[in-house]
Amino acid sequence: MANPLYSIVATFKSPDAIVEAAKKVSAAGYTKFDVHTPYPVHGMDKAMRLPETKLGFVTLAAGILGSIGMISFASWVAAVDYPQVIGGKPYWSWPAFVPVTYEIGVLLAVLLTVSAMIVFFFKFPNISHPLHDTPYMKKVSSDTFGISVQAEDPNFDEQKVRELLQSAGGSVDAVYYSDEFINFKPKLFDPKFIALLVGVALVASAGGYITWNKILYLPPYDWMMEQFKVKPQSESDFYSDKFGMRMPVEGTVARGFIPYPYKGKPEEAAKYLVNPLLPTKEVLALGKKKFLTFCSPCHGNFAEGNSRLRGQFPNPPSLHSDKVRNWPDGSIFHVITEGQNVMPSYQYQISREERWAIVHYIRTLQRALNAKESDVQ
Amino acid sequence: MSDHHENVIVPKKNLPAGLVNLGWALTVIGGVLVALSYVLDFQRALHNNLIGFALLIGLSVGAVFYIALEYITGAVWSTPFRRVTEFLGALLPVGILFSIPLFLNMHDIFLWTHHDVVSADKVLQNKTPYLNVQFFSIRFAVMAVVWLFFFVVFRKHSFAQDLNKDQKHTRINIKFAAAFIPVVAISVSIFGIDWLMSLEPHWFSTIFAIYFFIGTIVCTLAVITYLVVSLGEKGFFFTGIVEDHYYSFGALLFGFLAFWAYIAFSQFMLIWYANLPEENFWFIARWKNGWEYVSMALALFHFWLPYFLLLSRPSKMNKGNLKRTSLILIFAHVLDLYWIVMPTYYPSPVFSFYEIAFPLLVFGLVIVVFASQSKKYNMVPVGDPKLQRGLDFQL
Numbered sequence: 001m002a003n004p005l006y007s008i009v010a011t012f013k014s015p016d017a018i019v020e021a022a023k024k025v026s027a028a029g030y031t032k033f034d035v036h037t038p039y040p041v042h043g044m045d046k047a048m049r050l051p052e053t054k055l056g057f058v059t060l061a062a063g064i065l066g067s068i069g070m071i072s073f074a075s076w077v078a079a080v081d082y083p084q085v086i087g088g089k090p091y092w093s094w095p096a097f098v099p100v101t102y103e104i105g106v107l108l109a110v111l112l113t114v115s116a117m118i119v120f121f122f123k124f125p126n127i128s129h130p131l132h133d134t135p136y137m138k139k140v141s142s143d144t145f146g147i148s149v150q151a152e153d154p155n156f157d158e159q160k161v162r163e164l165l166q167s168a169g170g171s172v173d174a175v176y177y178s179d180e181f182i183n184f185k186p187k188l189f190d191p192k193f194i195a196l197l198v199g200v201a202l203v204a205s206a207g208g209y210i211t212w213n214k215i216l217y218l219p220p221y222d223w224m225m226e227q228f229k230v231k232p233q234s235e236s237d238f239y240s241d242k243f244g245m246r247m248p249v250e251g252t253v254a255r256g257f258i259p260y261p262y263k264g265k266p267e268e269a270a271k272y273l274v275n276p277l278l279p280t281k282e283v284l285a286l287g288k289k290k291f292l293t294f295c296s297p298c299h300g301n302f303a304e305g306n307s308r309l310r311g312q313f314p315n316p317p318s319l320h321s322d323k324v325r326n327w328p329d330g331s332i333f334h335v336i337t338e339g340q341n342v343m344p345s346y347q348y349q350i351s352r353e354e355r356w357a358i359v360h361y362i363r364t365l366q367r368a369l370n371a372k373e374s375d376v377q
Numbered sequence: 378m379s380d381h382h383e384n385v386i387v388p389k390k391n392l393p394a395g396l397v398n399l400g401w402a403l404t405v406i407g408g409v410l411v412a413l414s415y416v417l418d419f420q421r422a423l424h425n426n427l428i429g430f431a432l433l434i435g436l437s438v439g440a441v442f443y444i445a446l447e448y449i450t451g452a453v454w455s456t457p458f459r460r461v462t463e464f465l466g467a468l469l470p471v472g473i474l475f476s477i478p479l480f481l482n483m484h485d486i487f488l489w490t491h492h493d494v495v496s497a498d499k500v501l502q503n504k505t506p507y508l509n510v511q512f513f514s515i516r517f518a519v520m521a522v523v524w525l526f527f528f529v530v531f532r533k534h535s536f537a538q539d540l541n542k543d544q545k546h547t548r549i550n551i552k553f554a555a556a557f558i559p560v561v562a563i564s565v566s567i568f569g570i571d572w573l574m575s576l577e578p579h580w581f582s583t584i585f586a587i588y589f590f591i592g593t594i595v596c597t598l599a600v601i602t603y604l605v606v607s608l609g610e611k612g613f614f615f616t617g618i619v620e621d622h623y624y625s626f627g628a629l630l631f632g633f634l635a636f637w638a639y640i641a642f643s644q645f646m647l648i649w650y651a652n653l654p655e656e657n658f659w660f661i662a663r664w665k666n667g668w669e670y671v672s673m674a675l676a677l678f679h680f681w682l683p684y685f686l687l688l689s690r691p692s693k694m695n696k697g698n699l700k701r702t703s704l705i706l707i708f709a710h711v712l713d714l715y716w717i718v719m720p721t722y723y724p725s726p727v728f729s730f731y732e733i734a735f736p737l738l739v740f741g742l743v744i745v746v747f748a749s750q751s752k753k754y755n756m757v758p759v760g761d762p763k764l765q766r767g768l769d770f771q772l
Contacts, residue, residue: 043771056690087652095646 003176006130007033007148008161010170011139015041018145021168022047025149028164032153036131036140058116059109066108071101128184130177148175260347266334273330277353279360287361290354294346303365314342319362320369332359392748393611400744407738414731415478421731423485424722426478428714429735431572432596433472435565435589435710436743439597440465441528442561444535448547448554454625456767457614458605459758463535464750465600466528471742473521479572483510489578500655501578508575516571520564527557538760547762565590573714576721580659584644589717591640595633595679596710600743602626603703606696614757620694621772627693627702631684634706638680663716666725671716679709711736 012018015037022035026049035044074097078084083091118124131137131148140146147170149161158174165172187193215221230236236244253259262269277283292301300306303319318324324332336355339345350358367375414422443462447455483490488501489508495501501508530553534546569589574580582588606623608614648656663672686702687693715732758764 046771052691060688087650095642095649098642098646 005151006175007150009148010165010172011144011146019047032150036146059113062112063109067105070104269334270331275329287357397748403741410734425735430475435593437468445554445557448551453763453766454770456763542760599703599706624694631687662720
């Protein structure tokens with residue numbers, strides 16, 4: 001045999017014998033040896049004098065990392081990035097985060113444990129082993145129990161190992177490195193391998209595309225799209241008037257919103273409504289913007305009734321008349337809210353606050369045309 | 378492996394004098410304190426009697442459960458220690474005696490026995506078919522008889538096997554164990570609902586029965602572990618006891634205490650999430666006026682501390698660590714019962730000798746009964762066919 005010796009192997013007939021053999025080999029001071037059995041044999045770790053595995057620390061670290069990572073992420077999402085009140089609970093409701101924290105902790109612990117086991121402990125890219133495809137491996141993976149003492153052990157002496165294993169009652173053999181193992185070179189950039197990868201990628205993408213973009217839109221897989229429900233702006237056979245969209249029940253009030261109390265009561269609006277805003281620079285700027293947007297097309301840029309309508313619509317009277325100047329703020333507010341004569345209601349286009357800002361702006365325009373002596377000083 | 382075949386040493390019979398004396402001392406001191414507390418504050422003594430009663434019934438029925446568990450699973454590692462559970466089961470009659478003061482004074486314990494309250498309360502009226510004194514008493518009597526029956530059967534066959542070494546006893550016990558597992562699951566659930574959950578008759582929780590069940594299972598296993606480790610160190614049972622046996626106790630404790638935490642948190646989280654008034658008041662009462670510290674201590678001593686004490690593999694084999702953790706878990710279970718029972722009657726936590734008296738008496742009785750049993754019977758089931766495999770057990 002030209003190839004170097006890999007190990008001296010011995011096979012035994014019973015689990016008790018293999019445990020005794022492992023005890024003898026480890027007692028003789030060998031460390032580079034391994035035991036192969038068809039099923040786990042109790043007490044083997046101790047017989048082989050194996051040190052405590054370090055894998056547990058990987059699991060612990062990964063579990064802690066996953067738990068801390070997940071509870072931080074959940075806290076950030078729920079309390080910082082996108083705070084929402086759910087079930088009247090505080091934003092940071094830690095009991096709700098516990099299940100997912102636990103699960104991610106377990107998940108990461110499992111994934112990293114298996115990965116660490118494969119990469120660090122099994123030396124992953126190394127996919128071949130000298131014992132593969134040997135008669136010894138065939139035997140110990142079915143009905144016998146084997147031990148293999150490697151030649152790289154510092155105390156290794158072929159004759160002594162053979163005698164030791166024979167004295168333990170095993171049938172002894174030797175395993176040499178095969179030509180195949182010595183000459184084996186992983187060919188990462190082999191054209192066939194690359195073609196395989198590309199082929200798999202193509203099939204997977206095409207399959208994914210057809211499944212998710214085509215098949216799922218065909219019956220009967222389109223049940224998510226074609227649901228038995230009324231869609232906005234569509235007809236419904238359920239209601240006798242065929243309207244899919246329904247009016248809210250009478251008396252419905254939006255959350256945080258009091259309905260306009262002086263509907264159809266201009267006198268009361270004039271009497272009770274008071275402008276809640278102060279005519280500050282910001283309020284006047286807001287009023288100007290909204291006035292120019294919504295009011296000026298008919299009333300004109302300076303509320304003089306000189307509109308840009310060119311006769312397509314009857315021009316409104318000037319807002320500088322004595323009548324309007326003597327109106328209380330509430331009346332102007334009421335007219336914007338409810339409309340008057342041909343003027344429609346603007347309550348849906350202009351918010352309450354903006355309406356009051358417009359009232360201030362109109363007052364400013366009126367004052368500009370009817371300034372008093374005192375205003376100049 | 379063959380070096381300790383055929384050399385089962387005839388086990389010792391007399392427990393160490395120190396332990397027996399401790400048992401008697403605890404029993405006497407506890408008994409005196411119990412008598413004193415009944416004289417000084419009858420109500421409070423009753424409430425603590427309920428805690429002691431639930432503790433003792435949980436321990437003894439839990440011990441019978443572990444006998445059945447060993448038979449039904451065919452476990453061999455625990456066979457050398459099965460006598461511990463068989464001795465602890467002898468506490469069952471004592472535990473049933475503890476119910477006498479409670480039955481005599483049900484009006485002071487259970488709100489649903491108050492006719493004036495029930496007649497004015499629709500919810501309690503609807504629960505009356507289940508929560509009435511007659512049906513309640515019948516339920517408990519039936520359960521006590523069933524528990525005693527299975528306990529006597531298991532022991533009879535196990536002890537008979539010591540003399541005649543006949544395997545048929547094991548086979549019979551396996552059949553009874555199969556029958557007992559569903560029985561114990563249902564009966565302990567009913568016990569928890571009847572005696573602990575019904576203290577707040579308005580409360581709804583679908584998970585309370587399993588919460589109480591797993592709490593007693595953890596406590597029983599902690600007592601068994603403590604006794605096995607401390608007696609095993611002194612050479613009781615046999616000489617071949619190894620770390621692998623201890624590891625099995627540690628792993629089982631670890632699993633059960635994690636399951637307790639799972640159930641306890643599930644009960645809390647579901648009620649917290651739904652926030653329904655008929656459920657949440659139970660937890661609100663335990664999160665104000667100082668009870669929140671008891672709740673936090675419960676989470677600490679029943680889960681966080683023992684969890685990390687038992688997390689690593691070597692710590693599950695370490696004798697000192699196992700004993701410490703067992704004691705923590707036993708304390709935690711007493712605290713758990715205190716936390717279940719007491720907020721019903723006291724708006725803020727109370728602690729005095731009343732609260733110590735019953736646990737002292739209970740654990741004194743545990744030691745005394747255990748010592749007298751071990752004097753009478755073998756400490757190891759010497760006739761069990763699984764014994765040798767149990768002795769040779771390796772991970």
